[in-house]
Amino acid sequence: SQTIHQWPATLVQPVGSPLSLECTVEGTSNPNLYWYRQAAGRGLQLLFYSVGIGQISSEVPQNLSASRPQDRQFILSSKKLLLSDSGFYLCAWSTPLGEQYFGPGTRLTVT
Amino acid sequence: QKEVEQDPGPLSVPEGAIVSLNCTYSNSAFQYFMWYRQYSRKGPELLMYTYSSGNKEDGRFTAQVDKSSKYISLFIRDSQPSDSATYLCAMRRNAGNNRKLIWGLGTSLAVNP
Numbered sequence: 001s002q003t004i005h006q007w008p009a010t011l012v013q014p015v016g017s018p019l020s021l022e023c024t025v026e027g028t029s030n031p032n033l034y035w036y037r038q039a040a041g042r043g044l045q046l047l048f049y050s051v052g053i054g055q056i057s058s059e060v061p062q063n064l065s066a067s068r069p070q071d072r073q074f075i076l077s078s079k080k081l082l083l084s085d086s087g088f089y090l091c092a093w094s095t096p097l098g099e100q101y102f103g104p105g106t107r108l109t110v111t
Numbered sequence: 112q113k114e115v116e117q118d119p120g121p122l123s124v125p126e127g128a129i130v131s132l133n134c135t136y137s138n139s140a141f142q143y144f145m146w147y148r149q150y151s152r153k154g155p156e157l158l159m160y161t162y163s164s165g166n167k168e169d170g171r172f173t174a175q176v177d178k179s180s181k182y183i184s185l186f187i188r189d190s191q192p193s194d195s196a197t198y199l200c201a202m203r204r205n206a207g208n209n210r211k212l213i214w215g216l217g218t219s220l221a222v223n224p
Binding site: 032034042043044046049051057088090092094096097098099100101102103104105107 | 143145152153154155156157160199201203208209210211212214215216217
């Protein structure tokens with residue numbers, strides 16, 4: 001069966017510090033991968049998606065970037081965090097039919 | 112106008128009630144429809160997945176799609192306190208390799224014992 005991992009679970013970082021969040025998927029090959037952010041009390045905002053190694057599409061201009069160095073690894077990064085980057089970050093993978101399955105999420109607080 | 116509209120609630124019902132959650136959408140190209148449940152501080156969990164119009168039942172949950180009205184529903188029978196969560200609808204078109212989903216904002220549900 002497929003599983004998706006995200007770490008860390010919780011992160012508190014000062015403004016201006018770098019960020020690296022990692023997501024890995026097991027039990028499937030060549031999945032589509034997605035990074036979402038969910039602000040408190042708000043819906044899911046798609047940040048990036050990837051249909052293959054090295055293929056990244058950005059949905060909104062922002063302070064973040066994504067990379068996919070391996071088939072089942074997806075990384076979200078920032079060089080300098082802003083207060084507005086705080087939120088709940090979710091990684092997901094999708095089946096060929098489009099169902100998306102989510103990881104446990106990373107709660108980021110920028111202070 | 113958002114592509115997908117969902118009443119944020121909160122919706123509060125007594126245990127055992129039938130719950131009806133709804134989304135409307137504007138893009139007639141949507142073909143695949145999903146309902147997710149999200150507990151506080153957790154990732155969303157896929158509950159129901161339907162293609163095109165019709166009903167789909169899974170235990171206490173029934174998903175209904177009415178493409179002519181651009182309206183989807185999730186019914187929960189015999190609701191339990193453990194059903195207290197935020198319910199998100201999502202949908203997508205048939206075309207496109209990216210399989211991106213368009214999301215509702217979610218409805219917060221509280222089932223009171």
